[in-house]
Amino acid sequence: MNKPRIDQDIVTRSVDQRVGELLGRMTLAEKIGQMNQVHSDGAGVDHLRGSIQSGRIGSVINEVDVETVNELQRIAVEESRLGIPLLIGRDVIHGFKTVMPIPLGQAATWNPEIVREAARAAACEAAASGVNWTFAPMIDISRDPRWGRIAESFGEDAHLTSALGAAMIRGFQGDKLTGRDSIAACAKHFAGYGACESGRDYAATNIPENELRNVYLPPFKAAVDAGVCSVMTSFSDLDGVPATANEFLLQQVLRDEWDFDGLVVSDWDSVRQLAIHGLTENDKASALAAVTAGVDMEMVGESYLHHLAELINEGRVDESMIDAMVSRILRVKVSLGLFEHPYTDPSTLPAIANADVMETARKAALQSVVLLKNDQQVLPLSSQQLKSLAIIGPLADAPYEQLGTWVFDGDERLSVTPLRAICDLIGESVNVRYVRAMKTSRSRASDEFDEAQQIALESDATILFLGEESILSGEAHCRADIDLPGDQADLVRHVAVPGKPVIAVIMAGRPLTLTNVLDHLDAILYAWHPGTMGGAAIADLLFGVESPSGKLPVTFPKMVGQIPIYYNQKNTGKPPSPETTVNIDSIDARAPQTSFGMTAFHLDAGYEPLFVFGHGLSYAEFEYRKLQLESPQIQLGDTLRVSAELTNRGEVAADEVVQCYIRDLIGSVTRPVKELKDFRRVRLVPGETREVTFELPTDKLAFHGRGGGSVVEPGAFHVWVGGTSETELRGEFRVISPTDEA
Numbered sequence: 032m033n034k035p036r037i038d039q040d041i042v043t044r045s046v047d048q049r050v051g052e053l054l055g056r057m058t059l060a061e062k063i064g065q066m067n068q069v070h071s072d073g074a075g076v077d078h079l080r081g082s083i084q085s086g087r088i089g090s091v092i093n094e095v096d097v098e099t100v101n102e103l104q105r106i107a108v109e110e111s112r113l114g115i116p117l118l119i120g121r122d123v124i125h126g127f128k129t130v131m132p133i134p135l136g137q138a139a140t141w142n143p144e145i146v147r148e149a150a151r152a153a154a155c156e157a158a159a160s161g162v163n164w165t166f167a168p169m170i171d172i173s174r175d176p177r178w179g180r181i182a183e184s185f186g187e188d189a190h191l192t193s194a195l196g197a198a199m200i201r202g203f204q205g206d207k208l209t210g211r212d213s214i215a216a217c218a219k220h221f222a223g224y225g226a227c228e229s230g231r232d233y234a235a236t237n238i239p240e241n242e243l244r245n246v247y248l249p250p251f252k253a254a255v256d257a258g259v260c261s262v263m264t265s266f267s268d269l270d271g272v273p274a275t276a277n278e279f280l281l282q283q284v285l286r287d288e289w290d291f292d293g294l295v296v297s298d299w300d301s302v303r304q305l306a307i308h309g310l311t312e313n314d315k316a317s318a319l320a321a322v323t324a325g326v327d328m329e330m331v332g333e334s335y336l337h338h339l340a341e342l343i344n345e346g347r348v349d350e351s352m353i354d355a356m357v358s359r360i361l362r363v364k365v366s367l368g369l370f371e372h373p374y375t376d377p378s379t380l381p382a383i384a385n386a387d388v389m390e391t392a393r394k395a396a397l398q399s400v401v402l403l404k405n406d407q408q409v410l411p412l413s414s415q416q417l418k419s420l421a422i423i424g425p426l427a428d429a430p431y432e433q434l435g436t437w438v439f440d441g442d443e444r445l446s447v448t449p450l451r452a453i454c455d456l457i458g459e460s461v462n463v464r465y466v467r468a469m470k471t472s473r474s475r476a477s478d479e480f481d482e483a484q485q486i487a488l489e490s491d492a493t494i495l496f497l498g499e500e501s502i503l504s505g506e507a508h509c510r511a512d513i514d515l516p517g518d519q520a521d522l523v524r525h526v527a528v529p530g531k532p533v534i535a536v537i538m539a540g541r542p543l544t545l546t547n548v549l550d551h552l553d554a555i556l557y558a559w560h561p562g563t564m565g566g567a568a569i570a571d572l573l574f575g576v577e578s579p580s581g582k583l584p585v586t587f588p589k590m591v592g593q594i595p596i597y598y599n600q601k602n603t604g605k606p607p608s609p610e611t612t613v614n615i616d617s618i619d620a621r622a623p624q625t626s627f628g629m630t631a632f633h634l635d636a637g638y639e640p641l642f643v644f645g646h647g648l649s650y651a652e653f654e655y656r657k658l659q660l661e662s663p664q665i666q667l668g669d670t671l672r673v674s675a676e677l678t679n680r681g682e683v684a685a686d687e688v689v690q691c692y693i694r695d696l697i698g699s700v701t702r703p704v705k706e707l708k709d710f711r712r713v714r715l716v717p718g719e720t721r722e723v724t725f726e727l728p729t730d731k732l733a734f735h736g737r738g739g740g741s742v743v744e745p746g747a748f749h750v751w752v753g754g755t756s757e758t759e760l761r762g763e764f765r766v767i768s769p770t771d772e773a
């Protein structure tokens with residue numbers, strides 16, 4: 032058997048030269064082997080040994096035992112003819128052993144830097160297990176909270192998702208891919224997966240090309256620009272063609288328009304599922320469809336392994352196409368430095384859950400929590416004034432549940448729960464009593480409710496820890512009813528003692544409809560699933576060690592029937608306004624058809640959500656003033672500077688996320704009523720005033736127009752700066768073309 036020859040000459044040659052040379056030595060079977068990813072799932076090495084030795088496996092998914100990984104690599108490197116190391120793939124979605132907030136929570140930080148840091152920490156921990164490829168970030172635009180995978184997303188907005196997706200990629204891939212703690216990232220799921228009908232996972236999507244290009248594709252373009260190593264196809268069907276066989280997406284957009292030269296991997300068995308979709312007749316036809324569309328590697332399923340050679344022999348697939356695909360796979364392996372360093376020595380990498388990683392997890396959680404409501408400023412609580420505190424609810428002390436979905440490797444023993452953190456913070460001076468009241472968030476038993484009420488009555492304040500367990504969100508975990516599950520709303524009503532502050536901390540993988548509990552609660556902190564250090568962050572926020580600073584990355588509906596509801600909707604020809612709202616109970620049965628203004632709203636829900644995109648309160652009081660535009664008009668190609676004055680009129684230092692929106696008033700295709708264009712997290716001490724300036728090059732105003740391409744159309748625009756998408760601080764400007772001026 033030929034042993035690998037990693038001589039210095041090979042090391043110093045360019046990636047493409049090395050890939051070309053290797054490819055020249057490969058048999059067709061070895062090439063097809065590289066395109067095959069198999070599942071390990073902890074079954075050890077023996078069932079894979081023969082296939083790796085014969086070069087029939089290019090990648091293994093779901094093996095994280097470092098000794099097993101090293102042995103698999105050793106077999107590949109020492110016992111296969113060409114010694115090509117393996118890509119070891121794993122879903123490192125929001126942390127590894129140390130768990131960061133779910134991506135939707137990370138999105139609520141509006142902080143690319145903390146997202147990058149969190150991914151960096153996750154990459155270091157995962158790399159210590161021999162993982163060199165993660166299937167993240169998920170950058171599917173998600174406007175439907177019923178969809179379980181909204182938890183894995185960065186929410187509803189293309190600009191925010193683009194910025195955070197790129198940051199996460201930079202975090203995983205590090206400064207240089209050859210770093211021992213760098214792992215290849217994968218932008219998924221290309222494309223449109225989040226638009227599944229009725230928020231039911233895997234359901235078909237119906238996205239017109241204009242919407243696809245203006246909303247769903249930009250984050251993927253940003254990922255490509257950020258140098259992402261790989262892209263995963265979606266399970267879903269786009270305009271009748273499942274993404275895994277969609278040439279328009281994979282060839283026209285990704286390769287031809289964007290020049291992406293990284294690796295495209297299918298989703299789990301999604302090649303063979305083409306037949307289940309009803310697109311192909313059998314696995315062989317599925318392999319043909321996927322390979323022709325441009326899927327380089329098949330994630331489990333083995334239809335490539337079993338059918339590609341035959342398809343090539345029959346002349347239905349050109350071997351040069353296979354060469355290009357295998358080159359892309361090899362390029363990732365060479366770029367990661369796997370040929371030089373196929374093995375992992377965990378002792379050369381930072382320790383798992385070290386102090387820096389825990390601090391990153393705490394900071395990320397801290398910035399992700401959104402203060403939705405704070406009547407009479409009941410928060411922060413004061414440990415000096417409080418003598419007793421009731422802590423109630425199924426999620427106050429649930430180390431696993433605070434981690435959220437996709438935590439294959441997350442270690443719940445590291446979790447700091449809110450109960451523990453609160454006791455550590457104030458337990459000496461305040462009498463803290465705890466009643467779980469419900470076994471799980473879904474329980475339908477109220478036998479502990481009286482006891483919960485009792486401690487609420489006997490305490491100065493009550494904090495309820497509510498929401499949904501990890502298992503209620505994530506892949507294939509969609510809900511049609513997104514109220515607080517089980518008897519939680521009853522529990523809220525039971526313990527809400529008039530005259531005493533009742534605060535809810537809600538942990539969930541999605542926006543929940545909170546309409547039925549809102550009025551019973553004085554304050555709500557929305558904590559998503561905050562991860563390992565969630566409890567510590569929550570305790571600091573409750574007691575004012577820090578001010579909340581998260582902002583919603585997704586709109587909260589009042590009720591399910593409003594979905595999809597998102598801030599950057601179209602105006603319609605009959606936009607609603609506050610005057611057109613009506614109370615359904617008071618409608619006269621014989622009222623004329625036109626009496627409610629004939630606009631785009633629901634009789635029973637109005638047109639406004641419960642909480643808007645970008646919303647999030649603070650313990651500080653931020654005032655925005657003096658919106659200034661450097662010029663009332665700019666030429667195409669120039670940059671507009673927009674600034675506003677921000678003052679902290681409160682009594683505490685706090686972070687604020689300043690948001691900049693625009694509206695393109697007239698377009699060749701209708702434009703949204705608002706579009707986020709930039710944002711910045713700033714920190715102001717009490718009394719401080721800061722001018723925050725955004726630069727808007729006209730490129731940022733581009734959209735996919737009626738003519739087909741990306742255009743910036745001259746004309747009138749509005750621009751807003753503020754702390755929510757509802758801000759009223761507005762200016763106007765015009766974009767002019769050189770001919771306008773002449």
Ligand code: BGC
Binds near residue numbers: 298
């Ligand atoms: C998911 C992917 C994931 C893959 C591997 C699939 O079911 O859709 O997002 O990366 O499994 O675990």
